[in-house]
Amino acid sequence: MTTFRISPAVADAFPDTLIAVVIATGLRGHEPWPATTTALESLEQQLASGTWQPADENDPRIEAWHTAYRSFGTNPRRIRPSVDALGRRMAKKGSLPRINPAVDSYNAVSVRHGLPAGAFDLDHVTGDVDIRHADGTETFTPLGEPGTTEHPEPGEIIYTDTTDVLTRHWNHRDAHRTRVTENSTHVAFVLETPHATRDGHLLKTAAAELQELLTPHTDQTQVLYLTREHPEAA
Numbered sequence: 001m002t003t004f005r006i007s008p009a010v011a012d013a014f015p016d017t018l019i020a021v022v023i024a025t026g027l028r029g030h031e032p033w034p035a036t037t038t039a040l041e042s043l044e045q046q047l048a049s050g051t052w053q054p055a056d057e058n059d060p061r062i063e064a065w066h067t068a069y070r071s072f073g074t075n076p077r078r079i080r081p082s083v084d085a086l087g088r089r090m091a092k093k094g095s096l097p098r099i100n101p102a103v104d105s106y107n108a109v110s111v112r113h114g115l116p117a118g119a120f121d122l123d124h125v126t127g128d129v130d131i132r133h134a135d136g137t138e139t140f141t142p143l144g145e146p147g148t149t150e151h152p153e154p155g156e157i158i159y160t161d162t163t164d165v166l167t168r169h170w171n172h173r174d175a176h177r178t179r180v181t182e183n184s185t186h187v188a189f190v191l192e193t194p195h196a197t198r199d200g201h202l203l204k205t206a207a208a209e210l211q212e213l214l215t216p217h218t219d220q221t222q223v224l225y226l227t228r229e230h231p232e233a234a
Helices: 008-013 034-049 060-071 082-093 101-113 196-217
Strands: 004-006 018-025 117-121 129-133 157-160 165-168 186-193 220-226
Touching: 004 008, 004 018, 004 220, 008 129, 018 196, 034 082, 034 101, 034 196, 060 082, 060 196, 082 101, 082 117, 101 117, 101 186, 101 196, 186 196, 196 220
Parallel strands: 004 129
Antiparallel strands: 018 186, 018 220, 117 186, 129 157, 157 165
């Protein structure tokens, strides 16, 4: 069983952080996911009609992540938080990408609620997952670039297991090794806010919506929460 853990230094630097980890076991990614298709199309229709638009960098939810990124030395307008990049892409193109049902599900929930989301194939995760500051010696292979090796900047917040980095710049980009595909059956989905006092209710709503999209296509789901007071969950 994989344990997710926030390091004391990250918890102290961002004491209002709330992270939801939605664990799905027995995921079936090859069957149709009609509710996810509907969720994507509904967002796209709302955008086209002008009744809704993705959160941008003037939104407090995105602004909080820009502030967090700057605090550990990342320029958020050059290397954007995942939800910021996804929302900008949707606003420009009018649609969300279609990757596979599991990824499409967390993308829909992410952009709908203005919260970063990601996922890891737990069958390719080694040991436990730590959310900590990088020391600069770690290695990272970006999603879609299996021949590339990067090194996080010292002080950058990363997700890492015992092999290498799973996500750079907290939630900017996931690793190739633990990417979620149609064949993934044991997956951890992550939703995050650094401002739980204001946005914690949104995060819990988003986690419930994601769980609802996943449940018809899994054998079992559960939601875990990480906070400064409860920095570890499995």
